[in-house]
Amino acid sequence: MFSLENRVQEYAWGSREAIATLLGQGPSDRPQAELWMGAHPAASSSIELDGSRERLIDAIAGRADAFLGGPTVDRFGARLPFLLKVLAADQPLSLQAHPDEAQARRGFDAENAAGIPIDAPERTYRDPHHKPELLCALTPFDALCGFRPAAALPEVFALLTGGPADALVPRGAAPVDAAAVARLFQGLLALDPAARREVVSSVVEACRARAQAGGWLARASGWALRLHELYPGDIGVVIALLLNDVHLEPGEALYLPPRRMHAYVHGVGIEIMASSDNVLRGGLTPKHVNVDELVRVLDFSPWRVEPVAPRQAGAESFYDTPAPEFRLSRIELDAASTWRTADRRGPEIVLCTRGQASLTDARGVTRALRQGGSIFVPFDSRGYAIEGEGQFFRATVGL
């Protein structure tokens, strides 16, 4: 077992307090958006191995069978297939979606064939992997995710009547289906800058009138107004209205399958994802939006999103998803109790979000774990026990 040293990513939307507080530090003078725990090539955690510091990605590559175990190596190769993060959003992230496995492979191969360097700004597919993700709230958490159910969309369409977007909206008996949503979405992104500004300002006016009326559309209108303050004139303000607005209470989680448009808006959470960099942006960003590729990748079908209800087994609550790359669970321990693994499937990372404990593996190796600390448990450590008090997140493969 190895204590992890982790990298903090200082993106502009991050909080100056949440990650610092978790790590037992005073407020940061720079925004801290994400704490990364894993072996991602861009910001691998490091461990102390045989007396020297080594990046976890290198340590794993040299000892794949011992650290990952046969089933993980057979399925994913000599790489840690998941990345665990603490995510602290003071401001909304950009609207984005991630490709599925076939789309990622095809896009990666096509950009390689076209000779686009991996780190070029115009590169979309930086690896051949999909990127499903799960976010478990530590504080009340707000997100936008997936296009709203068909029954709700006409009320949003009503905000678009009159003005340049009017012709894009399905009318009368026209079906409100994936094709209609795709047509509207594509049409909004294809507007010239003047028409775009006009649409955004007329929708913002309509939202101002709705925001006081109560109900879900008032809440959605409130979000649109807030987004417009941060990204004035961005067409993402209008797209955000088409998406489900999801509120999570601490302990609730949201699963983002590939191909669904989403944006985390506000809050602190634990995020686990397939280790990949493939992001297609769709607004609320100064970065380039590759509209054609985004439209090819997105799933436009109307969707009623439900939080993932944890499945409890003793002190451990599992957030089950279909993703084979990861499985997240949360362990709550009362004063001085002991929890033991019942199953080991592959490599694990254990993060302490509250309290303190010691981990002891089957060989008798012990590591201390405090709030904000994390431990990599190689597969060949076999079973282990957590003894102490507090809240712990356990990340492993979903095999």
Ligand SMILES: [Zn+2]
């Ligand atoms: Zn995402």
